[in-house]
Amino acid sequence: MSFSVWWIVGGVVLVILGLSVWKSSKAARQRRHLDETRPLIKVAKPKGPSRAEQRGLRAAVSMGWEVHKFGDNAPAGDWVQWTIGSGWFDVQGLFNRKEGVREFLRLAAQADLLGEPFGALLNPVHDNKHDKNAMQVIGILGPHEAPTSRVFLGYVPADVAAEVASFPEGMPIAVELKKSRIGEVDVILNCAGLWPPAKQRQEMGLETAPSKPVTRVDENALEQLDALIERMNVMPALTAKQAAARQKKNRIDFIKDDEATIQRKLAELEADRSPSVLEDPGGFKQYDNDLAKQVEIVSEGLDGWRRSGMTPAPYYSYRIAVILSKQKDVEREKAFLAAWCRHFSEVGVGQRYAVLVERARKKGAIPEA
Secondary structure, eight states, X not given: OOHHHXXXXXXXXXXXXXXXXXXXXXXXHHHHHHHHHSOOOOOOOOOOOOHHHHTTSOOOEETTEEEEEOOOOOOSSOOEEOSSTTSEEEOBOGGGGHHHHHHHHHHHHHHHHHTOOEEEEEEEOTTOSSOTTOEEEEEEESOSSSOSEEEEEEEOOXXXXXXXXXXXXXXXXXXXXXXXXXOSSOEEEEEEEEEOOHHHHHHTTSSOOOOOOOOBOOHHHHHHHHHHHHHHHHSOOOOHHHXXXXXXXXXXXXXXXXXXXXHHHHHHHHHHHXXXXXXXXXXXXXXXXXXXXXXXXXXXXXHHHHHHOOOOOTHHHHHHHHHHHHTTXXXXXXXXXXXXXXXXXXXXXXXXXXHHHHHHHHHTSSOOO
């Protein structure tokens, strides 16, 4: 075969190889284009059981604790939380029987989620050699009247049990599970102590109704009130802008003010903030029906308003109006409300201010808006 024939054969082979490579690269480009333009399809992974299903309806784990807040599980009847502390207590001694407690609390949580009956009972143990007031907390599954199972959980704290022991003989008491926290090492259970509402306790002869507060009004208190009304009537009323200017003027600047000015402003601020009644150990509520004391407090608040533009607390003015209303002293109440509204109907902020202004309108002390 001549040399030229070999050249022809070689050229044909190269052409065939080139076409093959071109076709394969074209197919690859087409596949890549289809992959880029085809919408993404997410393949769903098999969905396993949820955490709640894995735990058999147990509560969610929070910070390493398995927490459950129980729904209503009080016995039948009308109950309120007793007034020992907050009404709640931590059951004591759970650690000593924690495995049984854990199992019960998980079953109780499951019953709660399924709407099945559960709860707890109180069991006084007067022959306890350590504490004659000892009281057990017994967890129950099933209705209170006929539990299907009982589990000794722990004890009511000794100080709470001592106060319960001071209840009148025959006082009905009960307990309600409120919140459980189950950890790897410890278990915590909060319960609420229950007793009948006050009206029922009184009807049962176990408690006497509190006496009605005595309203203290005398001629001296009325004279002080009249003087306060006259003072508010002649005292120039501040606008909101003027009050803001006085507040700014009396604001303490620890850089620019000298020491004497700072101390004076601090003293005035404290006087404006805390009427003398608030320093009384008994608190302000004991003076709710004492007209003279209320007048004294409002007068102090008026001093602060004139000096620093700080609006006084309206509670005490409201109490004056209430006391006068109880005394059926209509004209004096109208005069007081009218004088008060001269200063605070436009600048006072808050619900109590609005209530006082509305009261003044209804009594005819100021015109309707």
